[in-house]
Amino acid sequence: MTTNDVTLIATAAMGLETLVKSEVMDLGYTDVKSENGKITYKADYKGIARSNLWLRTADRVKLLTGEFNAYSFDELFEQTKALPWEDWLPEDAFIHVVGKSHKSTLYSVPDCQSIVKKAIVSRLQDQYKIYTNLEESGVRYKIEVAILKDKVTLTIDTTGAGLHKRGYRIEQGEAPLKQTLAASLVKLTNWTPDQPFVDPFTGSGTIAIEAALIGQNIAPGFNREFAAEEWEFLPPKMWDEALEEAEDLANYDQPLDIQGFDVDHRAIEMAQNNALEAGFADLIKWKQMNVKDFKPQTDVGYLVGNPPYGERLKDRPEVESIYKALGGIMKDYPKWSVYVMTSHEEFEKHYGTSASKKRKLFNGFIKTDYYQFFGKK
Known part of the structure; x- marks a missing residue:
């Protein structure tokens, strides 16, 4: 997988899609598609760090790992297993699958989560030549299976705690504004x-x-950590460079x-x-x-x-x-x-x-x- 080969999804609250889209484009990403509640765009690895650091109005940033239609559990299993999970997950990855389904043949979310998990584990066992259960003792990867009108979207959450958690709000009153x-x-x-x-x-x-x-x-994410900082396939240097860029672009002298x-x-x-x-x-x-x-x-x-x-x-x-x-x-x-x-x-x-x-x-x-x-x- 080349370093320029990731598709990211920035999720947005209803009504804020145009704002999130313009923020993504301000970061220099041009292949951008806007849909209800999400902005999808092509980026390089560094885009994962830059998006998390800079997006002020998005809720979180997800890495798209696959999209396909599935009408049966067999199809869901086989198409999930066909994806190159070893490109993203190490052999000791702690795999946490969450899900949602809307207007789809496969409507049982617990079953869909369980099948996606089995398919990923099966793929990793094959690729890493592991003939026992996976240890899952390493970094947590939160994978989401989202099914809408039978179209399955598989993503890994890069953000961790939502992007609204900037790190500065140590006190808040009732019903605080995100x-x-x-x-x-x-x-x-x-x-x-x-x-x-x-x-x-x-x-x-x-x-x-x-x-x-x-x-x-x-950069609103300057003082916090993100889930993807622990990912093995993303070099730590990339996060350092993204932070350095943010430091250079800040205008602390602006009255x-x-x-x-x-x-x-x-x-x-x-x-x-x-x-x-x-x-x-x-x-x-x-x-x-x-x-x-x-x-x-x-x-x-x-x-x-x-x-x-x-x-x-x-x-x-x-x-x-x-x-x-x-x-x-x-x-x-x-x-x-x-x-x-x-x-x-x-x-x-x-x-x-x-x-x-x-x-x-x-x-x-x-x-x-x-x-x-x-x-x-």
């Missing part, structure tokens, strides 16, 4: 690092911290004007601790403040927020008064661009004006809209 979604909220704006940026509902600081990482072009406010002093403490962990101790300004007391200090800027949604009826009046207050404040700053994510379907009515654009996003399992109010030029 880092990948926070980065997406920032990337869906036209903000550039030379402009003021405010999150008035900062919680544990995630949106502001992700904005700082973007502003200084710091930033990023502020995070929250009405809760405990949230501000959490945000400060997380920012310290992320390396932004003095870079982001934090303040305990009610959004109703917010007053922009500049004519132009960007406000990005994930306010309370008022999911519980008793919280609705308070939440709606927050939306109204924010709308009233921002009306006097027409050059500011405002971006708000909420599941409250009457947000625009309370905010007092219609959004320039709306985008459907999921915050976990909650269906939300991302309301975008573009500032006047």
